[in-house]
Amino acid sequence: MNTDGAKRLTVKKAVRPPASLAPVSPPALRLTGRIEEWRADRGFGFLRFEEHRIFVHRRDFVMFHRVPAVGDAVEFVLGEDQQGRICARQAELAHDGGRIRRENLVVLAVLLIPPAVVLGRLFQYGYWYVTLGGALLPSLLAYVLYADDKGRSRAKAWRISERHLHWISLVGGWPGAYLAQRRYRHKTAKVGFQFTFWSTVVLHEFIAVDFLLDWRLTHAIRTLLGR
Numbered sequence: 001m002n003t004d005g006a007k008r009l010t011v012k013k014a015v016r017p018p019a020s021l022a023p024v025s026p027p028a029l030r031l032t033g034r035i036e037e038w039r040a041d042r043g044f045g046f047l048r049f050e051e052h053r054i055f056v057h058r059r060d061f062v063m064f065h066r067v068p069a070v071g072d073a074v075e076f077v078l079g080e081d082q083q084g085r086i087c088a089r090q091a092e093l094a095h096d097g098g099r100i101r102r103e104n105l106v107v108l109a110v111l112l113i114p115p116a117v118v119l120g121r122l123f124q125y126g127y128w129y130v131t132l133g134g135a136l137l138p139s140l141l142a143y144v145l146y147a148d149d150k151g152r153s154r155a156k157a158w159r160i161s162e163r164h165l166h167w168i169s170l171v172g173g174w175p176g177a178y179l180a181q182r183r184y185r186h187k188t189a190k191v192g193f194q195f196t197f198w199s200t201v202v203l204h205e206f207i208a209v210d211f212l213l214d215w216r217l218t219h220a221i222r223t224l225l226g227r
Contacts, residue, residue, distance in 0.1 A: 029077065030075050030076065030077055030090075031049055031075070031076055031077065031078065032049075032073055032074070032075050032076075032094065033047035033048055033049035033054060033073075033074055033076065033088075034047065034048050034071055034072065034073055034074065035047060035048075035068045035069065035070050035071060035072045035074060036048040036053065036070065037070065038067070038068050038069065038070060040067050043057060043058040043059075044056065044057040044058065045068060047074055047076065047088055054076075054078075054086060054087060054088050055081070055085065055086075055087040055088065056074070056076065056087060056088035056091050057087070060076075060079075060087070060088055060089050060090070060091050061091045061092060061093075062090055062091065062092045062153060062154050063092065063153075063185065066093075068093060072093055072094075073093070073094035074088070074091050074092065074093055074094060075091070075092050075093075075094050076088035076089060076090060076091040076092070077089050077090050090154060090155070090156065092154060099182070099183065100179055100182050100183050101182065104178075104179070104182045108175060108178055108179065111175075111178075111201065111205065112175065114205055114208035114209050114212065115135070115204065115205075115208045117208070117212060118208045118211050118212065119131060119132065119135055121211075121212075134172075135172060138168060138171050138172040138173030138176070139172070139173045139174075139175045139176030139177075140173075140176055141168055141173055141176070142165070142168045142169060142173030142174070142175075142176035142177040142180065143173075143176035143177070143179060143180045145160055145164070145165060145168060145180075146165065146176075146177060146180030146181065146184060146186055146187075147180060147183075147184060148160065149165070149186065150184040150186045153186070162187075162193060165177065165187070166196055166197065166200065169197060169200045169201075170200050170203075172204070174197070174200055174201050174204060177197065178201075181197075
């Protein structure tokens with residue numbers, strides 16, 4: 001028992017932890033506790049889970065975007081350190097900024113203006129529901145793939161290839177991918193991934209604008225290269 005009267009979970013050779021708090025084999029049960037103490041200078045702290053005090057290190061966070069504060073809710077699974085003591089693994093702040101903000105929607109709305117005008121013109125050829133479905137389905141699929149890959153990341157499971165994520169953006173799913181990146185805070189810190197993603201967005205914007213200009217930009221580029 002600690003000086004503050006709290007119980008700390010430990011695993012000793014002669015003492016087994018309560019069955020309800022024993023480390024769980026995959027798929028592990030995710031628990032939720034709150035940061036009771038965090039030592040920023042040393043990169044670790046303690047969670048309060050019911051009457052137990054559980055050790056957690058920054059390296060055991062799935063994604064470490066900010067320094068935890070006392071009172072933050074943390075989702076985790078139980079594990080053991082090298083000394084056999086109970087600790088938190090696969091930890092993740094429950095409210096780690098993963099949400100779609102107003103400015104994200106504004107940026108997306110601006111980017112969607114040229115493609116939306118293109119869709120409006122394509123509706124004139126009939127079968128508007130086919131055109132609309134072809135535009136929305138890739139984004140829905142991209143959102144689902146990002147959400148699934150985020151879940152796989154948390155579970156330390158086999159991941160979805162980044163190439164597949166880029167391909168779904170290339171075939172028109174970039175709006176859904178953009179929203180999913182913000183909602184799940186997924187792939188936003190990888191410079192190479194973001195460069196490829198935004199290159200895809202620029203390509204789609206170029207094609208949409210060029211279509212509205214009767215392909216004048218393409219003709220100008222071909223003329224310039226032919227000199």
